[in-house]
Amino acid sequence: MTSKEIRSKFLDFFKEKSHKIVPSAPMVIKDDPTLMFTNAGMNQFKEFFLGNSVIKNPRIADTQKCLRVSGKHNDLEEVGKDTYHHTMFEMLGNWSFGDYFKEEAINWAWEFLTEVCKIDKNSIYVSVFEGSLDSDKLEMDMEAFNLWKSIVPEDRIIRGDKKDNFWEMGEQGPCGPSSEIHVDIRSKEEKEKIDGASLVNKDHPEVVEIWNLVFIQYNRKANGTLEPLPEKHVDTGMGFERLCMVLQGVQSNYDTDIFTPLIREIETITNTTYGKNEETDIAIRVIADHIRAVAFSIADGQLPSNTGAGYVIRRILRRAIRYGFTFLDTKNPFMFRLVNALVASMVEAFPELKEQRNLIENVIREEEHSFLRTLEQGLLLLDGIIDSTTGDTVNGKKAFELYDTYGFPIDLTALILSEKGLKLDESGFELAMKEQKDRSKAASEVSKDDWTVLMEDAVQEFVGYDFLKAQVKLVKYRKVVSKKEGSLFQLVFNLTPFYPEGGGQVGDKGYLEVPNGDVVYILDTKKENNEIIHFSKNLPKHPNEVLTAVVDKKQRERTARNHTATHLLHQALREVLGNHVEQKGSAVHSKYLRFDFSHFAKMTIEQLRDVENFVNMRI
Ligand code: SER
Numbered sequence: 001m002t003s004k005e006i007r008s009k010f011l012d013f014f015k016e017k018s019h020k021i022v023p024s025a026p027m028v029i030k031d032d033p034t035l036m037f038t039n040a041g042m043n044q045f046k047e048f049f050l051g052n053s054v055i056k057n058p059r060i061a062d063t064q065k066c067l068r069v070s071g072k073h074n075d076l077e078e079v080g081k082d083t084y085h086h087t088m089f090e091m092l093g094n095w096s097f098g099d100y101f102k103e104e105a106i107n108w109a110w111e112f113l114t115e116v117c118k119i120d121k122n123s124i125y126v127s128v129f130e131g132s133l134d135s136d137k138l139e140m141d142m143e144a145f146n147l148w149k150s151i152v153p154e155d156r157i158i159r160g161d162k163k164d165n166f167w168e169m170g171e172q173g174p175c176g177p178s179s180e181i182h183v184d185i186r187s188k189e190e191k192e193k194i195d196g197a198s199l200v201n202k203d204h205p206e207v208v209e210i211w212n213l214v215f216i217q218y219n220r221k222a223n224g225t226l227e228p229l230p231e232k233h234v235d236t237g238m239g240f241e242r243l244c245m246v247l248q249g250v251q252s253n254y255d256t257d258i259f260t261p262l263i264r265e266i267e268t269i270t271n272t273t274y275g276k277n278e279e280t281d282i283a284i285r286v287i288a289d290h291i292r293a294v295a296f297s298i299a300d301g302q303l304p305s306n307t308g309a310g311y312v313i314r315r316i317l318r319r320a321i322r323y324g325f326t327f328l329d330t331k332n333p334f335m336f337r338l339v340n341a342l343v344a345s346m347v348e349a350f351p352e353l354k355e356q357r358n359l360i361e362n363v364i365r366e367e368e369h370s371f372l373r374t375l376e377q378g379l380l381l382l383d384g385i386i387d388s389t390t391g392d393t394v395n396g397k398k399a400f401e402l403y404d405t406y407g408f409p410i411d412l413t414a415l416i417l418s419e420k421g422l423k424l425d426e427s428g429f430e431l432a433m434k435e436q437k438d439r440s441k442a443a444s445e446v447s448k449d450d451w452t453v454l455m456e457d458a459v460q461e462f463v464g465y466d467f468l469k470a471q472v473k474l475v476k477y478r479k480v481v482s483k484k485e486g487s488l489f490q491l492v493f494n495l496t497p498f499y500p501e502g503g504g505q506v507g508d509k510g511y512l513e514v515p516n517g518d519v520v521y522i523l524d525t526k527k528e529n530n531e532i533i534h535f536s537k538n539l540p541k542h543p544n545e546v547l548t549a550v551v552d553k554k555q556r557e558r559t560a561r562n563h564t565a566t567h568l569l570h571q572a573l574r575e576v577l578g579n580h581v582e583q584k585g586s587a588v589h590s591k592y593l594r595f596d597f598s599h600f601a602k603m604t605i606e607q608l609r610d611v612e613n614f615v616n617m618r619i
Contacts, residue, residue, distance in 0.1 A: 048097045093238070095236070217229060334368070374406065447482075454477075461495040469550050474493060508551045
């Protein structure tokens with residue numbers, strides 16, 4: 001069966017068992033602070049398990065694009081070195097939300113593997129949770145054990161501990177005991193020499209886990225305790241690439257038809273042959289794997305960048321570029337040329353790849369260009385550092401300079417050094433990093449007096465949308481001294497027309513009029529812990545008097561116009577450059593605005609002009 005047929009067989013099988021087939025959720029997660037990327041098929045159903053969402057379909061099945069490169073599930077360092085781990089992979093899954101439980105999950109998994117896929121029953125091992133004596137105090141999963149006992153001989157049922165047989169999504173969230181299914185694809189002779197049961201979960205490339213059946217029964221809370229869920233659920237996940245390896249009779253995921261088109265393309269572009277030399281093979285596997293992770297992320301709207309999920313993607317791409325550069329002698333961008341082959345083989349299951357093909361190619365090509373430049377420069381500088389090193393340990397301070405001044409990634413420095421049999425003075429590096437952080441902290445140090453409170457329990461009200469002038473009373477004040485701004489007073493009023501800095505817009509300026517006619521200038525307004533704080537150089541002479549607070553109308557109006565202009569600019573950029581453009585920050589002042597956004601290349605003169613025209617037309 002081709003991989004496409006295998007995917008369809010799985011979905012059809014569960015459709016017949018009354019499951020609704022749903023599309024994969026995005027691989028990049030935007031709204032869950034506990035998770036950056038989808039790391040399992042169940043992520044998108046988390047709220048169903050926890051009972052927070054209404055369940056319309058109690059049975060669901062799909063193929064989910066997953067990425068395991070950060071947090072609790074991180075396989076990055078294994079990828080390429082072995083033949084069965086990936087950054088991005090597809091997880092075939094079936095779910096029950098408070099519907100069927102262990103019996104159906106186990107019987108259907110067995111039926112699919114042995115009757116639909118016709119995997120030899122004697123090559124299958126299963127595992128069940130043996131219980132735990134730690135603070136969770138969990139019992140052995142006898143129910144799963146007995147269900148399996150009626151299907152397979154007892155010596156094929158392995159008891160596993162928490163690490164292998166208790167599945168958790170992350171530090172928090174739904175979890176429960178699991179039952180794994182492993183397949184032994186070794187030759188007959190090998191099987192006779194060593195019993196397959198002893199190789200389960202031992203990182204053997206030909207005795208691999210293909211399916212994990214999780215019986216979701218608990219919620220791991222933020223304080224670390226387990227809370228039983230009101231309903232019991234099923235969450236299964238099968239490694240699609242591994243299933244294809246087993247069914248296509250090959251010994252490596254990279255020899256399935258999922259990867260061979262990519263590998264042929266890499267061979268052609270880099271003029272190498274897969275399967276001749278271990279170093280070259282690792283590099284080819286790394287590239288074939290990483291191009292998928294990067295392309296799928298970009299298709300999901302996550303461009304490489306310097307922070308968060310974008311940084312993870314940048315590092316994956318750079319890891320592949322570096323392997324190509326060092327082991328396949330690729331001195332020019334080449335990975336973007338693999339996108340076509342990838343799209344061709346995946347488009348049916350994941351049409352988003354085709355829709356975003358141009359963007360994916362452009363982003364990857366630009367990243368390759370800029371990283372290859374850094375790489376060349378950095379490698380030269382690193383060579384110089386290595387030449388001046390006596391002994392086997394490279395100075396951490398120098399490695400820090402390479403990182404800080406030239407942007408040369410430290411993990412790359414460490415990797416290159418280890419390949420040359422050298423060590424990095426890691427504590428020296430950490431120290432240099434800390435010294436630099438301390439320096440920038442010292443530069444912005446602030447000392448604050450305690451608040452002088454004039455009105456207890458006052459609740460502050462913002463009236464600045466309707467009024468630019470108001471009678472106010474001082475609730476509290478204090479003096480702050482900072483290296484940058486000298487000495488200032490912070491004032492809090494019972495109500496205020498002053499708009500605090502927020503959403504990129506600067507805070508209002510203005511003045512306070514004191515009954516005798518004196519004025520106190522308000523230099524800035526900010527929000528801190530939900531309080532609006534006004535900054536002034538001096539205090540009103542009689543702090544208990546009623547004051548007239550007046551906002552600088554001209555500045556407020558100009559700033560508001562510039563704020564509107566940022567939204568027009570955002571729209572113009574998306575119109576001219578594409579929908580991948582995302583706002584990354586903004587600073588809105590009365591005299592100018594700055595708008596930070598993500599795009600993969602320098603804008604051309606024409607594009608700049610188009611954006612200007614778009615905005616000016618609308619103004
Ligand atoms: N959540 C389980 C896993 O990822 C089964 O889908 O292995």
